[in-house]
Amino acid sequence: MFVVVNKIAVPPERMQAMMEAFEREAPRMKHFKGYLGMELWKAEDNSVLAVSRWESREAVDEYTNHPMFKQHHGDVSSQGGATYYEAKVL
Numbered sequence: 001m002f003v004v005v006n007k008i009a010v011p012p013e014r015m016q017a018m019m020e021a022f023e024r025e026a027p028r029m030k031h032f033k034g035y036l037g038m039e040l041w042k043a044e045d046n047s048v049l050a051v052s053r054w055e056s057r058e059a060v061d062e063y064t065n066h067p068m069f070k071q072h073h074g075d076v077s078s079q080g081g082a083t084y085y086e087a088k089v090l
Contacts, residue, residue: 001036002057003085006050015046022050025072032066034059057084 010018022040029035034055041049054060063069 001087001089002054002060003087004052004054004060004082005085006052006082008048008050010046010048012046015042015048018048028068029063032059032063034062053087060084 008018019040019042022038026038029038029052036053036055038050038052041051043049052060054063
């Protein structure tokens with residue numbers, strides 16, 4: 001399994017809208033081959049970790065090369081990027 005973690009700084013007044021946007025878009029993610037699911041982890045500092053699970057790095061690359069990725073992420077160069085992990089469920 002391959003896991004991608006995006007840390008998103010969210011102003012408190014935008015938190016609800018941001019969480020709702022993720023919920024609204026989540027069903028569309030299921031159309032990507034290799035997508036296994038996503039979790040949102042809200043931290044006490046009002047940041048959110050968007051943790052997505054994929055079958056492989058190739059599946060992640062297919063998504064990041066798709067127009068929907070730019071729609072979801074905008075200018076990723078201003079967001080600090082993501083951290084990638086190979087994972088094994090025990």
